Every structure is written in structure tokens, then in C-alpha cells.
Amino acid sequence: PPRVFSGVQPTGNLHLGNYLGAIRKFVGLQHEMESLFCIVDLHAVTVWQDPKALKAQTREIAAAYLAAGIDPDVATVFHQSAVPEHAELAWLFQCVARMGWLNRMTQFKDKAGKDKERASVGLFTYPTLMAADILAYKATHVPVGEDQKQHLELARDVAGKFNLDFGAEGFFPLPEPLIRGAGARVMSLRDGTKKMSKSDPSDLSRITLTDDADAIAKKIKKAKSDPDPLPSAEDGLEGRAEARNLVGIYAALSGMSEAEVLTRFGGQGFAALKPALADLAVEKLAPISSEMRRLMDDPGHIDAVLKAGAEKASSIAGPILRETKEIVGFLT
Numbered sequence: 001p002p003r004v005f006s007g008v009q010p011t012g013n014l015h016l017g018n019y020l021g022a023i024r025k026f027v028g029l030q031h032e033m034e035s036l037f038c039i040v041d042l043h044a045v046t047v048w049q050d051p052k053a054l055k056a057q058t059r060e061i062a063a064a065y066l067a068a069g070i071d072p073d074v075a076t077v078f079h080q081s082a083v084p085e086h087a088e089l090a091w092l093f094q095c096v097a098r099m100g101w102l103n104r105m106t107q108f109k110d111k112a113g114k115d116k117e118r119a120s121v122g123l124f125t126y127p128t129l130m131a132a133d134i135l136a137y138k139a140t141h142v143p144v145g146e147d148q149k150q151h152l153e154l155a156r157d158v159a160g161k162f163n164l165d166f167g168a169e170g171f172f173p174l175p176e177p178l179i180r181g182a183g184a185r186v187m188s189l190r191d192g193t194k195k196m197s198k199s200d201p202s203d204l205s206r207i208t209l210t211d212d213a214d215a216i217a218k219k220i221k222k223a224k225s226d227p228d229p230l231p232s233a234e235d236g237l238e239g240r241a242e243a244r245n246l247v248g249i250y251a252a253l254s255g256m257s258e259a260e261v262l263t264r265f266g267g268q269g270f271a272a273l274k275p276a277l278a279d280l281a282v283e284k285l286a287p288i289s290s291e292m293r294r295l296m297d298d299p300g301h302i303d304a305v306l307k308a309g310a311e312k313a314s315s316i317a318g319p320i321l322r323e324t325k326e327i328v329g330f331l332t
């Protein structure tokens with residue numbers, strides 16, 4: 001049966017890209033397929049996290065999920081470290097995946113930077129844990145932003161190799177990425193060639209879900225642009241990374257196509273698009289941020305939701321892990 005799994009890291013600075021590329025899609029999917037939405041704290045600690053902040057950040061993602069419209073009575077909402085099967089299966093997958101596969105992962109290269117010797121081992125093996133997150137539930141569909149496409153392909157390779165190595169054809173499904181649609185790749189407001197990220201050192205590079213109206217307006221006003229007027233729908237946005245990003249965000253937030261946005265703003269400068277975009281972003285994000293603030297005032301409620309979610313998640317992953325161990329040849 002189809003099953004959805006996805007996750008967001010509790011690394012702070014939850015932003016518009018996370019919302020448009022991931023969380024907003026979760027909301028619709030929960031009614032189409034059985035869904036698990038995880039706060040992937042084991043992934044977060046591949047880069048050092050302040051322990052106190054990590055707890056707050058974990059609750060913040062939970063609050064964002066609920067505020068955006070994920071219903072914990074419909075979807076399973078939980079944090080990864082509460083379900084030990086993730087880490088257990090990740091170990092087995094580290095023994096299935098090949099060094100060569102992981103060596104090709106661009107996220108590791110980006111995040112490790114120049115000095116790879118000083119990156120954590122966990123940052124390198126991150127994609128095997130992500131494969132385990134998905135396959136511990138035999139999830140078939142994974143809604144993610146465009147940046148996670150390569151990791152999803154690795155998860156498919158891991159599933160296929162496991163099935164082959166152990167003569168267990170069809171045991172793990174090959175999970176399908178759900179990346180389509182507006183907002184799958186929101187770029188930095190400071191550099192239209194880099195994705196918007198929680199870990200970008202510049203606060204001006206992203207709109208966060210906790211920014212107030214003034215902060216949103218300021219960041220969009222300061223967003224990098226170019227001196228030319230916006231093109232017509234026919235001319236298109238080729239070669240204009242920053243214009244494409246702002247038009248893309250407008251389209252994703254409004255539900256219009258890029259062509260429709262260009263029909264409205266083509267021929268005008270960024271001075272016309274930016275204030276309209278700021279108003280639109282505030283209109284769409286303000287209800288979510290105020291609901292997030294309300295939820296975060298009651299950490300006890302959030303913790304209870306996560307605990308119930310973890311129990312539900314364990315009840316699915318437990319039997320799958322037991323069967324996996326049997327297949328591998330462990331005494332069970």
C-alpha cells in the first residue's frame with residue numbers, strides 16, 4: 001500500500017523553502033495516503049547543535065507542521081530519535097551502501113566545505129540514515145525539495161541492493177520522490193544560484209516562518225535583483241536567476257503560473273514586484289506564524305503529540321525491522 005514519509009531537520013531558521021518545498025505539500029498528501037512526518041533530530045546532529053536549542057528547535061518544527069495544517073489524528077507526527085529503528089536500520093544500510101555512492105553526494109561536498117577531514121562521519125553517512133527513515137516504514141512516496149533528489153536516488157539504490165543481496169525481491173519498495181510543482185527549489189534572496197537554507201550564515205538570505213511583517217518586507221526589499229524590467233511571459237526568465245526566484249516565489253504563494261505572474265508584472269521594475277510579493281508573503285505566512293507562536297507556548301501539548309506519534313511510528317517500524325533482521329540472518 002502507498003505510504004508517505006518525509007522529514008525536516010530541527011536546525012533552526014525554518015524558512016519559506018522548507019514550507020513551499022516540503023511542509024505545504026505534506027498537508028495535502030496526508031489525506032491522499034497514509035503519512036508519517038518526522039522531525040529528523042538524528043540528522044540535525046551531524047553538525048553540532050546546542051542541546052538546549054535543539055529541544056526548542058524540535059518543538060518549533062512540530063509547531064510548524066501543526067500550524068501549517070498537518071492533523072496529528074490523520075498523519076503520524078514524531079521525532080526521529082524516539083524511534084530507535086531508524087538508527088538500527090541505518091547501520092545495516094551503511095553495510096549495504098558503497099563508499100563510491102556516498103562519495104558522489106553533493107550535499108556532503110557542500111556542507112563539509114574545503115576541509116573534509118574535519119566533517120563528522122555522520123555527515124558523510126547521512127544519506128544511509130535517510131534511506132533508513134523511509135524504508136523502516138516501507139514508505140513508497142517521499143515529498144521533498146529538489147535538493148534531496150540525489151539522496152532519494154541513493155535510497156532507491158540501497159533498497160534495490162538490499163533486496164538483491166539477500167534474495168528478498170520486493171521486500172523494500174523503491175521509494176518515489178514527489179518533487180513536482182511550484183516551490184520545489186526556492187533560492188537564496190542574496191544569491192539566485194544558491195538554495196535558501198537554514199544553515200546559510202546570512203539572515204537576509206531567507207524568509208523564516210517566524211519573521212514578522214516588517215522583517216519580511218525588509219528582506220524582500222533588500223533581495224538581490226537586476227537593473228532590467230521584468231520580462232514578458234513570452235520572453236521568459238532565462239539567465240535571470242534572481243528575477244526567476246522572486247517570480248517563482250510569487251507564483252508558488254499565489255497559486256498563479258510563472259507566465260501569469262509575468263503577464264501581471266512584465267515590463268515593470270522590481271519596485272513593483274517586491275512590495276506586492278512582500279504583501280503576499282505576509283498574507284500567507286502570518287496565520288502560520290501566529291499559530292506556531294500559540295502552539296509553542298504550550299510545549300506540554302507538543303510533547304504529547306510527538307509521544308503518541310512515536311508510538312504509532314514504532315508500531316509500524318518494529319515488525320519491519322524484525323523481518324529485516326530475519327532476512328539478514330540475525331538470531332531473532
Ligand code: ATP
Pocket residue numbers: 007008009010011017018019020021022143144145146147148183184185186187195196197198199200
Ligand atoms: P539545512 O541547511 O540545515 O540542511 P535545509 O533548509 O536544507 O536546512 P532541511 O531540514 O535539510 O532544510 O530540509 C527539509 C525539507 O525542505 C527537505 O524536503 C528539503 O528538500 C526542503 N528544502 C530545503 N531547502 C529548500 C529550498 N530552498 N527550496 C525548496 N525546498 C527546500
Ligand code: MG
Pocket residue numbers: none
Ligand atoms: Mg538540508
